Amino acid sequence: MKMLKKNDLILVGIILLLCIGFFAYRKMTEAPGSRVEVMMNGKLYDTLTLQEDTVYTVKGDNGSYNTFKITDGVVDMIDASCPDKLCVNQAGIHHNHETIVCLPNKVILEVVGAEEGEVDIIAN
Amino acid sequence: MEKKKINRITTYGLLVALAFILSYIENLIPIPVPIPGIKLGMANLVVITALYSLGIKEALSLSILRIILVSFTYGSPSTMLFSLAGGLLSWGIMALFKNGKLFSFVGVSILGGIFHNVGQILTAVFVVENINIVYYLPFLLISGVFTGALIGILGAMILKRLKHLYQ
Known part of the structure; x- marks a missing residue:
């Protein structure tokens, strides 16, 4: 052989x-994005601006949760109830269309709005 | 005849146990890449070796048995879904190219590695209902090429040494 x-x-x-x-x-x-869309079970759960630093928790129906923070326009998962913690280990995101996926909890964080991000930078 | 039957039963039992243990060992090793779905796929070593030594149907039943056992022991219904999608697609592609002259054993193993990951990401697209996660596909393709090649090289070595047992 x-x-x-x-x-x-x-x-x-x-x-x-x-x-x-x-x-x-x-x-x-x-390109840097301006907002982060939080999706759960394929539906839009919330949209947050990247301009403000914050800590946010997504809560699922069966007690599951995902906590992420926004610092200096970067989104990073800091805690989650999923068993594999792959989403927590993943590096922070800030470019348009970048995602952090938590498959067990069916949660996706996606950075969107590159064009508006650029406008904001010019305006600033 | 009777001896042959016993031989088959013990071989299957042994291989299922081997695939199960390899999955367990793999669970113990942390993967340094934080991308969902990237795995060495050591259990595939048993599946591809069975595919070439025992047969296509035999490899399928081994693969399905292992996935059910492992999912019930270490996983959840959702990990079973991902494993089945990856395992079945990978098996199908490997069975398809096994008898063709197009690819070598290592090449077939690489195809298996790639399509295992393709099957998983397609399932993920349906589970989270978001097409954007196909952005992970290139990472998974590259990882499939490398793990598939590694498993293929190991499997070729095993087959060479097992040749006298099944021929």
């Missing part, structure tokens, strides 16, 4: 190129 075929390398190459392309595209289009 041959260990590697040419097609294996082509497959890996295509996947890596796709990913590099995606990362490059994100890098070029990224």
Whole structure:
């Protein structure tokens, strides 16, 4: 049994190129957002501005919770009731369309409103 | 005939136990990447080895049995859903390319790793009802390539040593 075929390398190459392309595209289009949308079970739960520093807790129906903070326009999950704590371990977000996902609690934080963010910066 | 049957039963029991233990060990190892779904997939070592040594159907029952056992022991109904989606898609793709001449064993394992993650993220899109989380896909694809390759190389070594048992 041959260990590697040419097609294996082509497959890996295509996947890596796709990913590099995606990362490059994100890098070029990224802009600081102005708001964070809190989604739960696919519905909008609340929207907060990134301009004000705050600590906020999302409470689920069955006693679940996710607590995040906003400091200097960066959203970061600081506590959650989920077992894996992946959302807490994830780094803070502040660019448009960046998300922090908590799958067990079905909670998503998404930074939005890049254009308005820029306007605000100009206005300031 | 009787001996052959006993042989099969013990082999299955052994492999299910092995896959279960590998999942347990994997649960003990913290993953340094805080992205949901990134895993080494050590249990896939058993599934892909079974796929090549025992057969396609045998690998499927092993995979499903392991997922049910592991989910009931360490997970929750939601982790079972993600594991099943990833496990079934990965198995299907690997079974599809197994007999083809297109990819080597390692290549098939890489495909398995990639599609395991694709299956999980598609499930996640439906669970949280937000398409934007496909942004995680590139990270998961890259991780699938690396873990798939690693599992493939290990699996090839195991198959080489097990050859005399099933041929």
